[in-house]
Amino acid sequence: MNKTKWFAALSLFAAHGWAYADAISGEVTKQPLNIPAIVMFFLFVGFTLGITVWASKKNKSTKDYYTAGGGISGFQNGLAIAGDYMSAASFLGISAMVFSNGYDGLIYSTGFLVGWPIVLFLIAERLRNLGKFTFSDVAAYRLQQTPVRLFAASGSILVVIFYLIAQMVGAGKLIQLLFGMDYIYAVVLVGFLMVCYVLFGGMLATTWVQIIKAVMLLSGASFMAFVILKNAGFSPETMFRQAVDIHEKGVDILGPGSLVQNPIDALSLGLALMFGTAGLPHILMRFFTVPDAKEARKSVFVATGFIGYFYLLTFVIGFGAIIFVTKDNPHFFTQMVKEGKTVFEMIGGTNMAAIHLSEALGGNLFLGFISAVAFATILAVVAGLALSGASAVSHDIYSSVIRKGKATQHEEMRVSKATTLALGVLAVLFGVMFEKQNVAFMVGLAFSIAASANFPILMLSMFWKGLTTRGAVVGGFTGLILAVGLIVLGPTVWVKVLGHEHAIFPYANPAIFSIPAAFIISWLVSVLDKSARGKEDKAGFESQYVRSMTGIGASQASDH
């Protein structure tokens, strides 16, 4: 866009724009190289690398490496869970959705949140009492190790890879825009830092990266919400009025819009979000970092509080973006002529709404802070993912399946570190491969697999005496294959990515079919399973049950 057009856009909307001039304080010249952001980013990276060096000295055993020695307190773990869960996608994505459609963003937020009470009521304490490093420890507790671990590790690795691709592509684009850095360098930088944290610092460094990020994100978002509400005289009603006056959809933004088309799709999405949370391997892994079930429960309470608070903030931030990130400001929007019509496009796409808002609210310095926060957010999430993927390969596949539990700690750690390195390379390669693709569906895919494969088998293994090895593996793979297959055949991939005319499977989200299918097939196959192994599987339930309820044997088990 040339200077004359900038000027034209400016003068056209000047009258409207100056109304908010006091809020858009200070120098807001957007530079290709954002100096405050880079300074703050280096501060963050330097500090977290310092923590990594400190953590690397404390990491002696596999237990230290995978679970920070089990010495994280409930409150710290709650913050780390929040840091692990509040991805850049939820910060930028949900506020962007509120910016474009208003209310619809809240539908996602509630879905992401209601999984947490379920994790607490049904999963957290049993998981802590039964498991050691990965959720496969729990799924395979009384079942035959090899097949169940192979299944659980496949579920984990697929979730990790899809989630990782979405994060890498998002990170590349974000950093490209924020720091004026080339996409490829941005992706390599994220991959490199992720490997550093995980390779040297293990779970201890990852936990602290997540805690620091959670504090930064929560304080930044709180400040933004505070300024927005202050501007509205601390009356949400006034804030909604301001937004409705500006938004082209008017009063419609205060109710459900186009996100949800029919009850089946709505419910299916809701179920995937709700139960997917309870099957995400990198989240489940966090419960092994606390000393006992008491702290595990406490950490979910803390995490639910922070995550819920954060989603309320993103809702306010989205409305703030409607009010402050207006089309007349050339810092935020470019004006162009498409098919004879004048259209405005947000610089960097609508996902940048929260970032532009930070500039409007707090000037260049705050923009730098929020940019650094967005970057830290991505690093914290990918580090958790990499650690979880590495543990699935080294602990489940290498140590339990290939070496039948005979691998030494040293050998297991070596495999884990090699996997981390491989995941770093893979993440960069995927990042480059998928640069031009729309990868938004991959987060949905990760949640669907977690909800349809990991969650049902974890639940049945903990709560149903009758589950056998055969039932778990057949049912689990049914859920996994259905989740992936139906998403590919559905509108998100078949139509939007592959470009076919009509979807073979009509719903965007398969969870409403694939979750029950996994439960029913597991049940059916287990009931019909008359094998000797099946009897052994059932006989093991009583001692598993007592341990899951009392924690007897749990602390000893994690010491060897």
Next chain:
Amino acid sequence: MDQQTLRNILHHREFQKMARQKALLGWGFSAVIFFMYVVYIWIIGSSPELLKIPVSPEGITTWGIYAGIFVIVFSFITTGIYVKIANGKFDKMTQDVVQAVQENHHE
């Protein structure tokens, strides 16, 4: 854990009582959250116009906004209640049983 300890705990009346109460609370709360959320989502999917009605005739803040915030706040409150009961009463009951069983065992 040896078989004897296992049996003793499993058949201890206090343990059974605790397990029953914990199951009731855990599954009960899960059901409450699940149905609350399903009802919310079902209304969004089937009759979204209900959620577009303003709460007060002069205002514009809708029932939908209150409903969404309620889902978030209610989820948080129930986790708080559960943690209070499980970390307090249930853990105490469990410890008492484990202690009693282990003392018997040593005699």
